Amino acid sequence: MKEDKLGFDAYEVFAQTDSMRPHEHQFSLLAPNPEMALTLAKENFLRRSNITSIWVVRRDHIVKSQPADRAQFARLDKSYRMKQSYSGLADTWRKYKTMPLPPIKDSASANVASEDCADDD
Amino acid sequence: MADDDQRLAEFQARIDRGEKVEAEDWMPDDYRRQLIRLIAMHGISEIMGTLPEKEWVPKAPTLYRKLAIMAKVQDEEGHGQLLIRVAEDLLEPLGQNREDLFEDLFAGRLKFHNVFHMPAPTWADAGIIGWLVDGAAIVTQSMLLSGSYAPYGRALTRIVEEEGFHIHHGESICVSLAEGTPAQRAMLQDALERWWPALMTFFGPREGTHLSTHQQQNLRWRIRTKTNEELRQRFLTKFVGRIRSLGLIIPDPILRFDETTRQWHYREPDWDEFRRIIHNHGPMSQERLYLRQLTYDEGRWVREVLSKNARRSA
Numbered sequence: 001m002k003e004d005k006l007g008f009d010a011y012e013v014f015a016q017t018d019s020m021r022p023h024e025h026q027f028s029l030l031a032p033n034p035e036m037a038l039t040l041a042k043e044n045f046l047r048r049s050n051i052t053s054i055w056v057v058r059r060d061h062i063v064k065s066q067p068a069d070r071a072q073f074a075r076l077d078k079s080y081r082m083k084q085s086y087s088g089l090a091d092t093w094r095k096y097k098t099m100p101l102p103p104i105k106d107s108a109s110a111n112v113a114s115e116d117c118a119d120d121d
Numbered sequence: 122m123a124d125d126d127q128r129l130a131e132f133q134a135r136i137d138r139g140e141k142v143e144a145e146d147w148m149p150d151d152y153r154r155q156l157i158r159l160i161a162m163h164g165i166s167e168i169m170g171t172l173p174e175k176e177w178v179p180k181a182p183t184l185y186r187k188l189a190i191m192a193k194v195q196d197e198e199g200h201g202q203l204l205i206r207v208a209e210d211l212l213e214p215l216g217q218n219r220e221d222l223f224e225d226l227f228a229g230r231l232k233f234h235n236v237f238h239m240p241a242p243t244w245a246d247a248g249i250i251g252w253l254v255d256g257a258a259i260v261t262q263s264m265l266l267s268g269s270y271a272p273y274g275r276a277l278t279r280i281v282e283e284e285g286f287h288i289h290h291g292e293s294i295c296v297s298l299a300e301g302t303p304a305q306r307a308m309l310q311d312a313l314e315r316w317w318p319a320l321m322t323f324f325g326p327r328e329g330t331h332l333s334t335h336q337q338q339n340l341r342w343r344i345r346t347k348t349n350e351e352l353r354q355r356f357l358t359k360f361v362g363r364i365r366s367l368g369l370i371i372p373d374p375i376l377r378f379d380e381t382t383r384q385w386h387y388r389e390p391d392w393d394e395f396r397r398i399i400h401n402h403g404p405m406s407q408e409r410l411y412l413r414q415l416t417y418d419e420g421r422w423v424r425e426v427l428s429k430n431a432r433r434s435a
């Protein structure tokens with residue numbers, strides 16, 4: 001464990017501004033123990049903010065991804081997981097709202113349904 | 122006793138002020154029990170819900186659809202994991218964890234959602250699940266988002282975001298089939314007919330029936346903010362028009378919106394059938410439970426090897 005000359009540890013501070021929000025990283029500070037870290041976070045740096053909760057975590061307790069991972073995260077195409085890939089649907093629904101598709105015929109006989117069942121585009 | 126009443130009154134006052142409850146806050150035992158019941162059922166249902174859909178991963182019609190449905194299955198599994206963690210924080214003071222939830226599931230003490238007891242025999246079923254089953258789920262979950270228990274609300278924020286993708290994926294499948302050949306259109310109509318009864322019972326019975334004993338208490342505690350019937354009405358308002366715009370025929374001859382009462386009228390679903398299904402007597406209940414238990418049993422040695430307890434005793 002890394003300590004500075006005073007024997008203090010680095011702590012990362014996370015705070016939440018609303019019960020429905022996640023805790024977000026704010027800054028780091030040096031403190032001799034977790035209780036002091038929490039007090040310092042509260043009294044020195046978060047005096048002004050409306051805070052619902054504070055977490056302090058000793059930095060060496062955090063396991064981090066490596067800088068080299070960054071490139072890999074960026075390289076992967078995730079578009080097939082994204083809602084945005086289906087943005088054309090809004091127009092489709094607008095179209096069918098004003099001009100619905102013809103009713104689907106009795107499904108049991110649909111395999112032999114006549115031409116009027118075919119799609120219109 | 123007076124102290125307990127006092128505490129209970131203070132808790133209720135907090136809820137009434139719109140405050141949120143955290144895992145480490147004091148809460149009435151019954152509030153905890155209702156949350157565990159709801160969140161464990163939701164989490165386990167997410168996991169059981171991957172079983173009908175994963176059947177379609179190897180059979181998806183295009184590579185893009187395969188990637189998308191695989192992503193959806195992964196998301197649902199992830200939702201289950203998030204929710205089980207929320208449940209475990211509530212279970213901790215009772216000395217229980219996810220092992221107990223799975224044991225309860227296998228023993229029939231913990232139910233999973235009625236829709237996941239149903240078969241998905243065609244690709245159109247995969248579409249209807251994405252569009253309408255996830256569509257129904259989002260109606261419930263958007264309501265639960267504003268509930269009083271903050272950890273559940275935070276998990277739901279993430280979940281609802283991803284469900285948005287699932288619905289678009291499902292809509293896209295259904296639109297393609299509806300625009301397709303007569304056989305594809307008939308397949309979609311068949312799937313809708315198969316799923317409609319399960320969608321109508323999805324939200325549970327009206328309040329005041331013997332099947333809905335918890336609704337009132339849960340409303341008071343803001344564990345939920347709308348009744349089952351309000352949710353069903355919302356679902357119908359949201360989806361009936363679009364379903365019909367694709368040429369689909371909803372298998373309920375009396376379904377209509379009454380302009381004066383602003384309510385949907387519909388054929389009363391078969392609640393006895395609903396009850397049979399959620400008590401694991403649905404068409405696929407046993408097969409799905411068997412699969413889940415098989416995975417659970419076959420994975421046991423992995424959990425044991427990775428367990429800290431194992432390392433200590435080694």
